[in-house]
Every structure is written in structure tokens, then in C-alpha cells.
Amino acid sequence: MGFKRKKDSQDLGSEFDDDEKVKKMKKTVEKEKKEILPSMIKNKEKRSEVHAKLKIQKKLEKRKKIKARDAAEKRALELGEEPLPREIPRTIENTREHDETVCKAFDEELTAWNDADEFSSIYKCERTPKILFTTSRFNSTRGPAFISELCDVFPNSHYYKRGTYDLKKIVEYAKNKDFTSLIVVHTNRREPDALLIIGLPDGPTAHFKLSKLVLRKDIKNHGNPTKHDPELILNNFTTRLGLRVGRLIGSLLPQNPDLLGRRVVTFHNQRDFIFFRHHRYIYESKETKEATGSKKKEAKMIARLQECGPRFTMKLISLQHGTFDTKSGEYEWVHKPDMDTSRRRFFL
Amino acid sequence: MPRTTTVESSGCPPIRALTFDVLGLIKVVEARVDNRLAKMVDRWGEPDSSRCILAASLNDRKSNPLLAIARKCCAIEILNPLNGNVFAEIADAANDGQKPEDDPVVGLHLFKNGGTDGSCTVLTCTTKGNACMRSFTVSNSLKDSTSDCSTISWKVFGAGNILCSKVVTSETHAVFGGKGVEVNIWDLQKCTKIWTAKSPPKNSLGIFTPSWFTSATFLCEDDHRKVVAGTNCHQVRLYDASAQRRPVISIDFRETAIKAVSEDLDGYTIYAGNSSGDLASFDIRTGKMLGSFMGQCSGSIRSIDRHPNFPVIASCGIDSYLRIWDIKSRQLLSAVYLKQSLNSVLFDSNFSGEVEPVTSESNPGGEEQDEGVQIGDEDGASQSKKRKNKATKEGLGKKKVAKENGIAKVKMQKMSKKFGSHQRV
Incomplete structure (x- = not known):
């Protein structure tokens, strides 16, 4: 560097330029320094220091940006112009990798398949859903409590003690007794950790991982559900596999909900995790004061929610064709580690 | 440790595959010379789950090819594999008071040595072990052909379920196997059983696994004595009828x-x-595994077919994808989503990949030779590309020595990636 400077300084006419050049060079050097990521620094103290600095800087920049945007919006409003449309944040969901199995509406083959699949008789109201709940061989505390709450959620459900029966025997028994689904809650270390939903008599078998279970009594301000048939909300089941899982879940509940009960069961799919929630809702006319100062009161309808019943998250591990059969069953879908090629790839 | 790098490939060779699915649809997938990706080009039939196709067999001779399919409603249809026209439909002949749903067809074979006058022979085998050989004449336009139908039927096995059957290429022998049925070879001319396998002995713990064969095939084209069978207890077994009754290798x-x-x-x-x-x-x-085909395949595989001319295989299953693989590199060449779970796939070997398949069918030999030359050219090109790639990498490598810090390394990788992508384009 020094050599270059000397060389430049020989050029007498451009001392000012020369200074600027030096500054520029310094800047570039600084830039290069900046490009050193904190993760490359080996000294921990130094690294954390640099990292904290970077973080503060980023935070400040962000705050500045938001302030500027808000100011611009305000100005636009004052001037009566249209404010610039807000940018849509890029999330993992809306940058999801393209999946050709996402179902399109009015697909002839899809409707034909839906008319013919295992649940079609339930959706056509030819059979009413009837569920058999059972557990793994050993269960205690949280398992039975969870099942008793699930029995409140799903109407026409029956709990049978597992005993020492084989699952295949239980499937046979449930088939003979005209059950339409069989749910096995698997417990490990006194905590429910897996859910097996089997469609009967020849429906698919879905194996879910269960996590984040919160029982009713641990939910603050929880309500108690009534015996009415609940409504069902299935969110974001878009692909072919998702649709199939959605139909399997939908076949657990009666198709004509009792709207008087105002009870909703939600299965919300987000990034392949299925979130279960159970609510009661109520429409209320809330009286609000007008902000302008006039004392006229206006009745406004609002909906209020009260959560009741368990809260948990499921993740699909495998979907098997036919009833439970680990030895000779054919899998429609199995999660394999080599499928996780990207964070933006989802299957449901 | 699986291979993580990918070998460059020139895409799919020109192939034509027919897939058969649970809604009774036949879908035609083609990869052309100009377009190296397989695509669905045609669909025959209307979606109807009661007409689910269970088995299919193709007689892909150069002139007047025929395709036989067995449906769930127990009708066997003879079609033209070029345009999907139905030549003949045989209603269930072997129904002795049974519902066709109770006794579905598991194996179907269309004999290739049928006369050119339109007569053809079909071998079917049902789950309960009723094998049936029917020969009849197909008139090109009309649908009536069952008039002069001669049938030979026999019982393959009394108890158990037949799950697989296969006819050797020389069409003299057939193999059957299933749940509770040992692999057995039948002479089709005399309709007699000539050989039955014996189940392997108890294992070291004294546990006996009952026989349950899910798939079977002949190892060689003309040798009817060597049979390969896949079992339910995840074993692939080789039987040699001339050597012993127990598996030679599993x-x-x-x-x-x-x-x-x-x-x-x-x-x-x-x-x-x-x-x-x-x-x-x-x-x-x-008895060693050569390698597994990696390609994010998630549903059960129902059918595999080897292309007679090109080194590719096709696999399909209930994840509703048709996948085409290269044999040598075991790499996925193309995957086609076909919306339904597929039961069977077959290659049409007389497809040349030209834009007009009907005209090119008249002299497929010449076309294919052209094809070969083209492929060779492309290979050469890709090799030269590879060389270039190497050269650039080497050049960059020299620079690497000069600068030895992390940033430079990262940049280098990016650069090389860039170069790579450019050259691939």
C-alpha cells in the first residue's frame, strides 16, 4: 500500500485526489473487515462482542426504516394520496418450493377419486362416524386424561381398555362392531407422544407424532365443551397427501354440525405441523363509544372465543395403505430423512 | 455411504411408457428426442374406480401391437397401444357364482406368438388360483371376438392366495407364487406343474416363517429354471429348479x-x-447389492419395467409418480406426476421419439441408429464440458494457494458453482 501511495504522491498535480484515493482505500479495507462474519472469529469474547455490535446496528437500522415508512405513510395520508402498498414479508410458507401435487380445483380425476375412496360413505352420510379409543399397553396419568378429553371432543366415541390384545385383533373387533375409526394414543414415559388413526374397515393408517400437549385444566380461562356436534375447520391441506390426511381427519366428525352448540374443532396445518385447537365461540353485541365524542352508542357484533379441550400438535410420520400392518402393509407415504432437502419443502 | 454427487446425464432417452392406475385410466408418457424430459401426452378412459386396472401385458411387435389389460370388474380388454382403441372386451368367463371383486386377477400375459391373422392367446390368473388360458381372434374393427373363444382352465393351487405370476419370454413356462403358496413352475403346453419350491428351514431360534411371495420373475430370457422371487419378509430369493428345491441364494x-x-x-x-x-x-x-436408487421415493413400488433397448428402468407405485432411472448411474432421469396411484407400467420399445410416432414406427431400426449417433455426440459434448470444468477448477485452485483465508474459500466455491452452472446451460 505504501508503495502505491508513494507512486501517487510523485504525481504532484493531484494531491487532493490522492487523499481521496487513500480514504477510499481505507474504506474498502474497512468493508473487507466488515465482511468478516462473527462466526469466523475464533476468540469467543471478541466474537460475542462483534456479534452484539452487529445486532444492535441491525436493530437500529430496522427501527429507522420503519420510522421512515410510517412517516411516508402519514404524509401520504395528509396529502390525500394513496400510500405505497406495504411489502409482503417473505416467509417460509410463501416461498415454498413448487410442488406439482398441489390439488387444483375442479380436477375431474380428483373428484372421481374422492368419490371412490375409503371415506366417501361417511362424507355421503351413509355411515355415521363412530370412534374407538384405546391406548398402548401401558398408560397412566396424562394418557387417560387426554383420552377422556378427546372423547369430549369427538361425539360418538368409546374408550376401550387396551388389555393385552394385539392391535390387529382390535382392528378386527372394531370392524365387527361397525366402528369407522380407531385411534390409538401411544404413551411414553407417562406422556402421550404418538397418535395412530386407523380408518375402518379398509381405510388408511396414519401415524402421527404428538407434541406440545396441553390439557384442559392447564389452559387459562378454559371453557367446558357441550355435547353438541362440533364444526370442523381444516386449514391448509393442499397437496394430494394433505388432502388425504384431511379427509381422514374429517371422517372422524359427523358431517352435519350442530350449529347451536357453537363448538369448533380446528386442525390447522402449517409447515407440515398440524395444530389441534378446540373452541367455543359466541357472538356478542358490544357497545362502543364513538371516537368522535358524540355520546351515541353503537352496537357492534363481535365474536369471542373461549378455548376448551386439549391443545396439541401433530406431525405425520407415515401414511399406510389399508389397516394397521407393519409387516406387509404398503406405505403411501413415509417420511425419510433424504426428503428433507430444504426448509421450504412441505408435503401436506 | 451413498454417493452425494450427481453424474451429468443427457436426460431421458426417447421412450414411451404406458401406466395403468386404480381409476382405470391408461396414461401415456413420452420423452422425445428434442425434449429430454418425460411428459404425459395422452390419457385413455374415463375415471371410474370400479374399472381399476389390475394387470397389463403388452405385445410390442413392430406391426399391429396389442395390449391386454385386466380390470377389477373382471373384464379383459385388448387394446391398440398406439391409440387406445379397444379391439375386444372379454367379459368374465370363469365366474362360477362368484363376485368378480372376490377373486381379482393378479397375473395377465398376452402371448407374443399369436398368429398375425388376429388370433391371440391370453393367460390370466386370479387370487384364488384359477388360471385360465383363452385364445380368440381379434377383428380389427368390431368388438365381438369372444365367439370362437377356446378356454383351457386349471387350478394352480387349492389353498392360499396367488399374488404373483410371470411367464418366461419363450412362453413355455409360467411361475406362480403367493401367500401360503410356494413358488411353482408350470408347463403351459401340458398345463402341468413341473416344479415346486420348498420353504427354507427354521432359523437358529427355531422360528418358521410361512411362505408369502409377493413378486416373482424369471432370471434369464430363455431359461425357465431360474426364478427370482421377492417375499413379504423382505427377502429376494433365487431358485434354481435344476439344482435344488430350496433357494440357492437369498x-x-x-x-x-x-x-x-x-x-x-x-x-x-x-x-x-x-x-x-x-x-x-x-x-x-x-448376492450383493449394487446400489440403491436415491430419489425421494416415498410410496410403495408396485411395478418395475426394464426398457429393452435403452439402459433405463421405470418404476411406479402408490405415490402416483412414474420415475425413470438410469441403470448405470442409478440416477433419476425423470419423474412424472400422474395423479393416481399406479398399478403397473410398461415400456413400448418401438418408439423412436420423433415428433410423428406413427410414421416413424414404419422403420424404427433406421431411426434408432440415428438416435444412437446423436446420443454419442451429446456424450462427447458433455465430456468436453467436463474437461472445461476441470480446467477452470484447476485455475481457481492455483489462486487458492495464493490466498489462504476463509472468505476467499467461500468466494471460490461460489465462483466454481457459477462456472459450473454456466457450462451446464
């Missing part, structure tokens, strides 16, 4: 049932697919 493959096996033309390579969607090739002489 290979364990993963943890789920083998659902499809297919032989290669070389007479020792076997492709096996299982019910959790793993596909692998084996050398049956040594």
Missing part, C-alpha cells in the same frame, strides 16, 4: 416387504422395490 433388503422384482437383460442383475419406496439393484450371482 438376500435381505431393508425392512419392508418386497413388492416388485424385475430382471435385467444381462441375466444377473435384479431390480427390487419394496413397500416403503426403496428401489435397489442386486447382482444375483454374488
